[in-house]
Amino acid sequence: MNADRFPGPARARAGKAPARLTIRLPRALRDSIVAHCLAQQPLEGCGLLLGERHGRAAHIHEALPAPNVLASPHRYEIAPETVLAADRAARASSRTLLGAWHSHPRGAAVPSATDRAEAWPDWCYLIVGLAAPQAPELRAWRVLGEDFVEDGLEIT
């Protein structure tokens, strides 16, 4: 975990039982995320999540694909201009930029060391594992305290 980015408050929560969320993702968005990631193979695909968060549930309303400016099979990065545009779109529609999604082209849908180093606390990260491309795996993660916890993912 990048201690530089998580001084104080995030660490103060460590030790408490993690408060897991339920991420509600419409099936059509799930399918579009997976399709985008498969189309980017062997590079990592990525994008941003817009929606609403109420209590212990987050409702995803949009899954915007974004160019991976690193064009890498091992890393992804979304241009800040793209994040700015998504944040503006979210604000204009009374929604929130809830998080991001990306693929692991040859790996499982679990956070990598790089994901741990670069994640923002309490933000939703959906990971698409394509170790078996014919059976893509999608899981939801969020940093609480010093590490990721897995959230519930409900395909609606």
Add this chain to the structure above:
Amino acid sequence: MSRIIVLIPPPLRPFAGGAAELAVEATTVGEALKRVGEERAALLARIMTPEGELRPYVNVFVGERNARHLDGLRTPLAEGDVVAIIPAVAGG
């Protein structure tokens, strides 16, 4: 002094009392960020280093333009400017 709106991104809102935006009086980007952080030390710590530099995982836009491509924290602001704090989105 100019009145500036600073947009707070969702990952940093817990450190801004949940606010999505804050209004401050400032004449430069650096001043606006310091004003935002005056009573929010945890927020400021995530935006700027103790030496007063912008953290590498954070970008700041003045309107459509990235302050890193202008004059950084010294970028001048005018009345009504909107300053957006944008988190880097990356991983592996």
